[in-house]
Amino acid sequence: MFGSFGRILLVRPAAISLRHFCAASPSNSKLFVGGLSWSVDEKSLHDAFSSFGEVTEVRIMYDKGSGRSRGFGFVHFATDYEAKCAKDAMDGKAFLGRPLRISFALEKVRGGPVVVPRLATPMDSRS
């Protein structure tokens, strides 16, 4: 008969862990899109990225002095999954004749980090 295999190979190597939990990159639902052509508009990017997921926000930086796009922008997705998918799908691809440079955008907020809205006025500082 089948000899009793006393050696049960239930040894599971715990090598499969700590993979996507390593925040080596600010992978958020916000995507930084660079390498854009100076003729690209938000509508084009929204239409191009909405095909990979639900785009909630599309922001392209423009220049005041020239009025043209600075060549880079930001694309916000509904989930980081769609953002990651769009990045992996559109990163390195050509858009309007220019290769796209996509990467996870840094959490930049208007106003930056909290600047401690507290007037650290020493009491000996009288007018």
Place this chain on the structure above:
DNA sequence: GTTGAGCGTT
């Protein structure tokens, strides 16, 4: 009509 790495309100 110009130029081409990047990281935010043009």
